[in-house]
Amino acid sequence: xxxxxxxxxxxxxxxxxxxxxxxxxxxxxxxxxxxxxxxxxxxxxxxxxxxxxxxxxxxxxxxxxxxxxxxxxxxxxxxxxxxxxxxxxxxxxxxxxxxxxxxxxxxxxxxxxxxxxxxxxxxxxxxxxxxxxxxxxxxxxxxxxxxxxxxxxxxxxxxxxxxxxxxxxxxxxxxxxxxxxxxxxxxxxxxxxxxxxxxxxxxxxxxxxxxxxxxxxxxxxxxxxxxxxxxxxxxxxxxxxxxxxxxxxxxxxxxxxxxxxxxxxxxxxxxxxxxxxxxxxxxxxxxxxxxxxxxxxxxxxxxxxxxxxxxxxxxxxxxxxxxxxxxxxxxxxxxxxxxxx
Amino acid sequence: xxxxxxxxxxxxxxxxxxxxxxxxxxxxxxxxxxxxxxxxxxxxxxxxxxxxxxxxxxxxxxxxxxxxxxxxxxxxxxxxxxxxxxxxxxxxxxxxxxxxxxxxxxxxxxxxxxxxxxxxxxxxxxxxxxxxxxxxxxxxxxxxxxxxxxxxxxxxxxxxxxxxxxxxxxxxxxxxxxxxxxxxxxxxxxxxxxxxxxxxxxxxxxxxxxxxxxxxxxxxxxxxxxxxxxxxxxxxxxxxxxxxxxxxxxxxxxxxxxxxxxxxxxxxxxxxxxxxxxxxxxxxxxxxxxxxxxxxxxxxxxxxxxxxxxxxxxxxxxxxxxxxxxxxxxxxxxxxxxxxx
Numbered sequence: 001x002x003x004x005x006x007x008x009x010x011x012x013x014x015x016x017x018x019x020x021x022x023x024x025x026x027x028x029x030x031x032x033x034x035x036x037x038x039x040x041x042x043x044x045x046x047x048x049x050x051x052x053x054x055x056x057x058x059x060x061x062x063x064x065x066x067x068x069x070x071x072x073x074x075x076x077x078x079x080x081x082x083x084x085x086x087x088x089x090x091x092x093x094x095x096x097x098x099x100x101x102x103x104x105x106x107x108x109x110x111x112x113x114x115x116x117x118x119x120x121x122x123x124x125x126x127x128x129x130x131x132x133x134x135x136x137x138x139x140x141x142x143x144x145x146x147x148x149x150x151x152x153x154x155x156x157x158x159x160x161x162x163x164x165x166x167x168x169x170x171x172x173x174x175x176x177x178x179x180x181x182x183x184x185x186x187x188x189x190x191x192x193x194x195x196x197x198x199x200x201x202x203x204x205x206x207x208x209x210x211x212x213x214x215x216x217x218x219x220x221x222x223x224x225x226x227x228x229x230x231x232x233x234x235x236x237x238x239x240x241x242x243x244x245x246x247x248x249x250x251x252x253x254x255x256x257x258x259x260x261x262x263x264x265x266x267x268x269x270x271x272x273x274x275x276x277x278x279x280x281x282x283x284x285x286x287x288x289x290x291x292x293x294x295x296x297x298x299x300x301x302x303x304x305x306x307x308x309x310x311x312x313x314x315x316x317x318x319x320x321x322x323x324x325x326x327x328x329x330x331x332x333x334x335x336x337x338x339x340x341x
Numbered sequence: 342x343x344x345x346x347x348x349x350x351x352x353x354x355x356x357x358x359x360x361x362x363x364x365x366x367x368x369x370x371x372x373x374x375x376x377x378x379x380x381x382x383x384x385x386x387x388x389x390x391x392x393x394x395x396x397x398x399x400x401x402x403x404x405x406x407x408x409x410x411x412x413x414x415x416x417x418x419x420x421x422x423x424x425x426x427x428x429x430x431x432x433x434x435x436x437x438x439x440x441x442x443x444x445x446x447x448x449x450x451x452x453x454x455x456x457x458x459x460x461x462x463x464x465x466x467x468x469x470x471x472x473x474x475x476x477x478x479x480x481x482x483x484x485x486x487x488x489x490x491x492x493x494x495x496x497x498x499x500x501x502x503x504x505x506x507x508x509x510x511x512x513x514x515x516x517x518x519x520x521x522x523x524x525x526x527x528x529x530x531x532x533x534x535x536x537x538x539x540x541x542x543x544x545x546x547x548x549x550x551x552x553x554x555x556x557x558x559x560x561x562x563x564x565x566x567x568x569x570x571x572x573x574x575x576x577x578x579x580x581x582x583x584x585x586x587x588x589x590x591x592x593x594x595x596x597x598x599x600x601x602x603x604x605x606x607x608x609x610x611x612x613x614x615x616x617x618x619x620x621x622x623x624x625x626x627x628x629x630x631x632x633x634x635x636x637x638x639x640x641x642x643x644x645x646x647x648x649x650x651x652x653x654x655x656x657x658x659x660x661x662x663x664x665x666x667x668x669x670x671x672x673x674x675x676x677x678x679x680x681x682x
Contacts, residue, residue: 017419018426019533023650024623024643066680074677078358083670085359091668092661192360193680282365299658300641302365309364316657317640320433327432329424336415339407339534 001035001273009034012041015330019339025296026321029276033322036274037247041325045158045249048095048315049151050308051239052079052086053144053232055103056122057167058131059209064170064202066194072166073106079164079307080111086162086307093315095160098151102143103231104165117143119231126174127208130216130227137226137234144238152246158315159243160278161236162308163256169283170202172259174209174228176285178217179262180292184210189255189283192304221266229263236260237267244271251318253311254281254303258289265293276318279303279310342376342614350375353382356671360680366637367662370617374663377615378588382666386499386590389436389656390492391649392580393420393427394485394573396444397463398508399472400550405511405543407535413507414447420505420648421452427503427648434656436501439492443484444572445506458484460572467515468549471557471568478567478575485579493587499656500584501619502577503649504597510624511543513600515550515569517626519558520603521633525551530596530624533645562607570604577601578608585612592659594652595622595644599630606634617659620644620651 009031034040105122123131169191184206213227243250279299298314375381446463464472510532525547554568584591620640639655
């Protein structure tokens with residue numbers, strides 16, 4: 001982010017007809033977006049484009065989710081038919097929806113809005129060894145970069161990162177532990193809803209994954225990602241890196257995007273300047289990830305759905321923050337008396 | 342709210358293609374709106390209409406605000422010129438803006454979007470006696486009812502209550518203390534930004550107001566409102582009551598609308614079923630008011646601006662919650678396998 005632009009944006013906030021600081025977190029968001037774009041006021045982050053990266057996880061076989069694995073593909077079909085919550089929220093916010101099969105286990109029927117970019121039919125079981133090969137993690141990263149590039153070329157001025165994949169909160173917890181040096185017990189949640197017994201088992205699986213992949217996780221951020229991540233985590237990390245390189249904001253969804261953002265930040269720390277934390281999910285690891293990234297979430301409503309839903313809810317708030325910078329009158333221009341010093 | 346409709350709405354939520362409960366607070370919002378409207382799914386709360394009720398406060402003379410009193414009228418002119426944050430947010434959310442002079446001290450030049458409904462040129466000083474006469478409080482309530490009725494007749498399907506008035510957080514704190522039986526120290530905040538000394542003074546003023554008006558506050562909810570409220574509080578209470586009677590949701594803004602909602606709820610408890618808490622402001626009394634009303638705020642970003650800004654931010658979230666009920670496919674219809682029991 002450009003320090004001169006950050007200072008200019010903060011000074012502009014203080015001239016607007018409102019008590020200074022009275023827009024709370026939204027003032028910081030607008031200033032950060034100015035720094036990201038390199039211009040104050042920043043451009044409106046519209047249109048927004050949601051990309052849902054779908055992939056399966058080898059760790060599914062360890063019994064970490066109560067959902068059948070075929071639900072990943074079934075939900076892709078639901079996205080394409082417009083029947084999922086992400087579709088409803090995207091319609092509400094005026095965002096386009098692109099679904100990317102970066103690693104779904106089953107074959108998906110082609111459909112409008114589906115990009116088949118299958119790097120593998122799901123990852124290997126991260127509790128028994130690396131989830132991905134070096135070639136796979138690079139291919140998935142490049143897929144995310146390419147998807148972002150295409151959406152930007154088509155006119156998107158705000159990217160929204162979503163995910164779909166049964167068992168992906170397990171890989172997210174492992175990534176968060178690895179990147180934040182956190183304990184699996186504090187970082188592993190109940191995903192879409194599991195009982196106490198399965199939760200305990202899931203924590204053990206994350207612990208096993210970290211133990212079996214220890215040397216790889218210590219080798220560097222890309223190896224960490226391939227050791228305990230998912231294909232959609234790698235793709236979302238690439239998506240974030242491309243948004244950052246293009247100085248376009250990317251709104252992060254919940255724990256999957258948060259874990260992917262940790263990977264992106266480990267690879268290129270400045271990428272965080274271009275990220276907005278859309279919401280805080282109910283997953284405990286998400287809080288750890290956001291704290292590590294230094295991001296404050298805009299929406300905090302106990303969502304735990306994924307798909308980009310929490311990020312989409314934040315989009316109008318981000319737009320509102322930018323619109324203030326563009327539209328609101330200054331004390332001088334409006335003839336409003338300023339507060340006594 | 343209709344219990345059968347509430348049950349039907351909750352059952353419908355559980356059939357949709359998402360893990361049960363995964364939309365967190367938004368599931369409750371959608372169910373409440375169904376109960377409010379008496380139909381599931383509830384209608385989309387669009388278009389939204391913001392009414393900003395502007396008024397001055399006699400307690401201003403006690404030095405509770407660092408802003409000159411003429412800022413109330415200056416900000417009304419700013420609203421009419423489209424230069425305030427409320428205008429920017431309303432434009433973002435597609436809401437109309439109506440400004441109601443229910444008691445500004447100065448004369449306002451007529452303008453498009455301004456309704457001059459001056460009940461008095463500000464209230465009397467509530468720290469020395471009742472802020473309003475019985476006739477005044479009734480006239481202000483009726484003003485709010487009439488404004489809501491006109492907006493509904495013009496097609497609004499969601500009302501948004503905003504406020505403008507220098508010193509109105511002082512009256513709000515007094516109302517919250519009176520309706521919630523709270524102590525002024527815990528209920529009185531820094532409004533738009535005051536130093537420690539003024540804050541301590543403001544707490545004392547609220548304490549004086551409650552003492553001098555004790556018998557009136559004990560006489561009943563309408564007398565409480567006239568004793569320590571503002572003309573905009575009374576108008577917003579009427580606005581809420583009319584929305585409730587019409588089964589149209591009303592999104593509350595911050596501490597001023599929260600205090601007014603306490604008055605509305607004291608007059609007609611069922612009115613709360615039709616209220617959505619748009620946000621939680623930085624004012625400590627607002628938390629007390631929301632807890633008393635049993636409402637959970639949707640946006641919590643340390644806003645302390647008023648004007649309806651926090652409520653406007655919540656509007657797309659409410660729309661998203663309703664759209665889920667209307668648009669999202671069921672497990673059966675989408676061919677998505679449900680979670681194992």
